[in-house]
Amino acid sequence: MHRMITALSTILVGSTLMTSPTWAETPPNMLVVGFSMSNILTLDPAAITGKETVQVLANIYDNLVGLDAVNRAQVNPQLAESWSVSPDNTAITFKLRSGATFASGNPVTSADVVWSLKRLLTLNLAQASFLKTHGFTAANAEQSFAAPDETTVVITLPKKVDPEIIVQTLGIVGPGSVLDSKTVMEHDKAGDLGSAWLTNNSAGSGPYTLGQWRSNERVILDRNESYWGEAPGMKRIMMRHLAESQSQRLMLEKGDIDIAYSMSAADLKALETSDAVKVQTNGGSGFYYLAVSMKDEKFQKPKVREALRYLIDYQGLNDTVLPYFGRLRDRPIQTGLFGALPNAGYKLDVEKAKALLAEAGYPDGFSTTLRAISDAPFMNAATAIQATLAQGGIKAEIITGSGDQIYGAMRERKYELLVGRGGGGQLPHPDSNLRAIVYNPDNADEAKLTNFQGWRTAFYDEKINSMVDAALVETDKAKQVRDYEAIQTYYADVVPAIQPFAEVVDSVGYRADIKGLALNPSWSTRLRTVTKER
Incomplete structure (x- = not known):
């Protein structure tokens, strides 16, 4: 056989x-x-x-917990059979199930969990941002993660935050993935903690x-x-x-x-x-969006960014390009999450866009580049947006390529316009969207906060950072909802560098x-x- x-x-x-x-x-x-x-x-x-x-x-790979496929608000046991939060909301204790082993045969222990989390922060690669956002760093990892015995993991929160969002974060593949520390370290090269080996090998359970x-x-x-x-x-x-x-x-x-x-x-x-054949369509994570780089002088002008807002055919894109991929959404929080406002109702309005461009000093428009991955639906969306930009006098040359080429340019902040997909949403919490698409705690080039789309676009607003931080730790649920509504209103007023035109849905065909x-x-x-x- x-x-x-x-x-x-x-x-x-x-x-x-x-x-x-x-x-x-x-x-x-x-x-x-x-x-x-x-x-x-x-x-x-x-x-x-x-x-x-x-x-x-x-x-x-397994995680301590898993996010439910049907009920987005539900967190399920995985390697942890139970967990509890301390009365003062400063620590989370996980109890591991007995008998779990890695594929190597090594037992899954609390030491492996702690090592995996410390490794994540030490390497400080893309997935570290999920925990760094909430105050975890390589410097405080020793105090933050402990294994008092082989089946107990204690996570001490380095700053005030809703413990539930930390539990949810540990259910995401990447920041929450638990690695076989013994197997990985057998392949350590020059202190890389097994990174080169893990490029095309696995060490999970x-x-x-x-x-x-x-x-x-x-x-x-x-x-x-x-x-x-x-x-x-x-x-x-x-x-x-x-x-x-x-x-x-x-x-x-x-x-x-x-x-x-x-x-x-x-x-x-x-x-x-x-x-x-059958087709299954479910709600997904994040948005399809048009992003600008505010490293570019043209896009630093709010009226130019506002003009772009009115050079997107939201309904047309969703009717012709995005069925099975997305549904119309022009706010930075996904529908169905608490605090999400109704759509703002932006529409294609070429005359309004032309007037805004003229006010910004571009009565005849300008030339630029528009990047998009060559896969569906990105190229079709980029082509449609190229056409509506042209109606407003903006001549956009499409540059296409692989994900590494297109998002690589965005991570290096070396682009002008980009049709992308992202903006969090993997966690069933509005903070997940806002941290990814709005938040930017340090706009310096050397900060290299590449997991934040806000940093990639060079959009920085100290007030909105403070609003996002405050909403996350608000314990009055009704006020927390109002806080998230206020963030969406303010974000629209400042004219962001990322304009969503749809929220992601996932569709799959199968026998x-x-x-x-x-x-x-x-x-x-x-x-x-x-x-x-x-």
């Missing part, structure tokens, strides 16, 4: 549209997933960026282990036979890089893949009438005989529960 799986894996990996297999089904004990891997740069949980990497690592990763080609996950929980339904998962939506659709229809994560709206719509698939709004969809009725 193993030889058959290996042979079929080889055939599947090597297939193309021109030479695709002739069988009608993938193997019954192997799940084949198609998606775009262009934004997967490393598999080190401390360094990852983007939802695609999370979709892989959610199946390899999740339902699957990393069998192979070839950049922009495939990821193979093998069932972790020593997994502490219920055994995964599939022996192997193959995640294939299929950048073209049409390729995913055709292969899904033929049965050459079981799940397609990255399809265009047109292809998803075409599948709605198929008896062999009708696939059961147990539940998309997770935090991107951490676990495929352990997936089975095939064949």
Whole structure:
């Protein structure tokens, strides 16, 4: 049986549209997933960026807790079977379940949890921002994280914050991923805490282990036979890089893949009438937005930024480009979260935009560049926005590329305009959106706060920083709601560097005989529960 799986894996990996297999089904004990891997740069949980990497690592690593796929406000036990908050809200104590082991066979201990958290802050890579936001640093990690015994983890909060948001943060793949400290440190090179090795290896306790990763080609996950929980339904998962939506659709229809994560709206719509394929759409995390760099003199002017606000066809984008990807949203807090205001109601208004540009000193418009990832729906959205910008006199040259190229320019603050996706939302709390899209505690270039979109855009407003900080620690719930409403109103008034035009929804196509698939709004969809009725 193993030889058959290996042979079929080889055939599947090597297939193309021109030479695709002739069988009608993938193997019954192997799940084949198609998606775009262009934004997967490393598999080190401390360094990852983007939802695609999370979709892989959610199946390899466990956290202390997990965020529920259906009820966004619910936090579920994972490696921790229980937790409690101290009466004064300054500490959280987790009790680990007994018997959990890493794929290596090493037991999961509180020391591994503490080491993983300290490593995150020491490396100070992308995912560290989630904890740094709340006062955790490499300098205070020794006082913040303790393992009084092998099954107890105590986290002492370095500053006043709602403890619930810390628990939720530890449910996110990346900052909350628990690593096998012994295995990782066997591969330490020159004090890198195993970073180079973890680029294409794994050290988790999740339902699957990393069998192979070839950049922009495939990821193979093998069932972790020593997994502490219920055994995964599939022996192997193959995640294939299929950048073209049409390729995913055709292969899904033929049965050459079981799940397609990255399809265009047109292809998803075409599948709605198929008896062999189903489409699932769930609320997601973050926004689609138009961002400006306030390092650019033009975009430092509020009237220019306001003009851009009226050169977006919000309804048109959501009707034609974003079905299955997003729904209209022009505020920086997702709908459904407490304190979220109704949409402001911005519309395409070319004449108003032209008047604002004239007031700003650009009566004839100007030329600029507009960056977007080449994947759907970014390029279609960028093309549509390019057209409406042109109506206002702004000539935008589209620059496209991989996630590393496009977001890399944004992280380096070397861009002008950018169509992107982000803005938090992985946590069921408005602070998650605002920290990602609004907050910027230090605007200096050398601060390199790359996980904050606010820093990437060079948007800095001391008042809004203070408002976000105060709202998070407000204990009166009614006042906290009013605080978040006030932040959204103020953010609109100052004309931000990021203008959302939709909030993310996630859509996936899958074969009708696939059961147990539940998309997770935090991107951490676990495929352990997936089975095939064949």
